[in-house]
Amino acid sequence: MSRKPLIAANWKMYKTPAEARSCAEALLKSLQDHTRDEIAICPPFVSLSIVLDTLSGSNLAVGAQNMHFADEGAYTGEISPPMLTSIGVTYVILGHSERRQYFNETDELVNQKLHAAFRHKLSPILCVGEKLEEREHNLTEEVLMRQIELALRNVSPNDASSLVIAYEPIWAIGTGKTATPEMAAEAHLLIRSQVARRLDRKSADNLRILYGGSVRPDNAPSLLNQPEIDGALVGGASLNPESFIKLVRY
Numbered sequence: 443m444s445r446k447p448l449i450a451a452n453w454k455m456y457k458t459p460a461e462a463r464s465c466a467e468a469l470l471k472s473l474q475d476h477t478r479d480e481i482a483i484c485p486p487f488v489s490l491s492i493v494l495d496t497l498s499g500s501n502l503a504v505g506a507q508n509m510h511f512a513d514e515g516a517y518t519g520e521i522s523p524p525m526l527t528s529i530g531v532t533y534v535i536l537g538h539s540e541r542r543q544y545f546n547e548t549d550e551l552v553n554q555k556l557h558a559a560f561r562h563k564l565s566p567i568l569c570v571g572e573k574l575e576e577r578e579h580n581l582t583e584e585v586l587m588r589q590i591e592l593a594l595r596n597v598s599p600n601d602a603s604s605l606v607i608a609y610e611p612i613w614a615i616g617t618g619k620t621a622t623p624e625m626a627a628e629a630h631l632l633i634r635s636q637v638a639r640r641l642d643r644k645s646a647d648n649l650r651i652l653y654g655g656s657v658r659p660d661n662a663p664s665l666l667n668q669p670e671i672d673g674a675l676v677g678g679a680s681l682n683p684e685s686f687i688k689l690v691r692y
């Protein structure tokens with residue numbers, strides 16, 4: 443089963459539009475001939491257009507970090523799926539642990555957003571992962587199964603062809619602590635088997651499962667060489683173009 447790896451940069455709430463443009467220019471210069479992996483850059487909303495313009499016509503895709511599930515409406519401060527697709531955005535990160543933790547996003551809300559992404563032909567990068575205390579109490583499997591079951595409610599195998607899942611253990615995000623390649627691979631196997639149960643075997647075999655949590659140029663090779671790991675969602679190390687380029691080119 444060959445799944446083209448995806449390396450996605452999550453810039454979180456960093457970089458002004460001018461900084462985003464200069465970072466995108468540096469990435470374009472060094473990565474425009476990189477074909478082994480797909481690459482997606484996810485800047486803050488206000489920098490989507492400038493990054494799309496900079497990367498236009500290249501092999502580097504652009505994603506949003508969140509969106510509302512409705513097409514339009516009285517939802518002050520929100521951004522809708524058609525707003526993203528109308529400017530050329532192709533990926534959207536959904537259910538990131540920072541959104542779940544600081545903005546009270548529930549599995550039910552993530553499910554609504556996932557359906558909206560499929561309706562609008564956006565490829566969702568669905569984030570799942572356990573907290574430290576859940577891992578310490580041997581609840582990792584239960585948490586992952588529940589998050590996937592609820593996120594995929596009423597999703598059909600047909601819808602799911604563009605789905606990407608990112609396994610992001612919360613204790614590893616922005617902490618410098620990384621899951622060992624074996625721990626990550628074990629979680630990815632659990633996720634794939636749950637997707638096979640919930641959708642079907644073919645969808646599970648085609649699904650790209652990324653690892654996220656303190657991925658850096660030094661630990662990327664051992665993680666990304668695991669056959670079960672189909673790429674990475676990179677936060678901190680994607681903010682500096684040199685470090686992201688080094689990580690991609692491991």
Ligand code: PEP
Pocket residue numbers: 452454610614615616617654655656657675676677678679
């Ligand atoms: C993330 O934001 O999804 C992430 C994995 O962050 P970091 O790489 O900084 O841990």
